[in-house]
Amino acid sequence: MISLRRTRLRTALLIGCSTAAVSALIGVLWAFLAPAEHLLVVAEGRGIALTGESLHQFDAVAIFFLLALILGVLTGVAAWLARLSRGPYALGGLIVGSVLGTALMAAVGTGIAKLRFPSVDNPAVGEIIARAPGIGTLLVLIVQPLAACITTLVLVALSPYDDLGVADHADDADVEADVLSEPATQELS
Incomplete structure (x- = not known):
């Protein structure tokens, strides 16, 4: 029988590897979305940016920022969906995967961008x-x-359970129905 700890470690490893792999794919997307900066060659080894082209440096950073932000939110939610592994193991896998993933995203993205614009x-x-x-x-x-x-x-702050919902809990509607169906009697002394 597989222990709960081993299951949580496997899930954390899966979360980390999946996050890194998806980040590398998003790096490919960034390489195709980020615009190149066009320069006019004015002398050997020197060029000047055409009007408006210097803004493309900001555009590339902004696109990377937004893709990383969206990916961070989505991987955080996806890791939360692994209900039995919620807690420090899943968070550790998510953090390690995100750190490695964002580095992969930058490396893959800039590598492909250099292939697109040699x-x-x-x-x-x-x-x-x-x-x-x-x-x-x-x-x-x-x-x-x-x-x-x-x-x-x-997501942790919004969780109504102390154990983050890892264990099976009675449905809140069933609990309310039981409380409402009991007659409210009080003893008068």
Whole structure:
């Protein structure tokens, strides 16, 4: 017979691996959504951004941020649905999976973006080239784990049970029906 602890460890491992795998797939999505920045080559090794193109650096970071935020919320809810494993094991698997997943998301996404927009060696002066998008700042790597933790915190706070609903509980409607069906009698002394 498999112990409850072993089941919780397996579920935590499954949560972590699934989160990391889905994050890598979202990195592929980001690579196709993030726009390239177009530059005009003005001298050898120097280029200037065309009008409005420098905003694409922000666009790439904002798209990464939003995808990581959405993924963090969804993985937090998905981990919560593993009812028998709710608690520190599931949260640990979720955090580890989110940290590894957001790193994979950035690595896979920037790698595919560089394949989509390869760097040009020795472009001619006056040529317009596309530069691959990047994540811009490493601070966006904290978004997915933070969103997953906050989502889990909210779900824990909203749980009506001390054990987070792991054990089987009587339906609240059945309990109310039993209380209402008993006659209210009081002794007068």
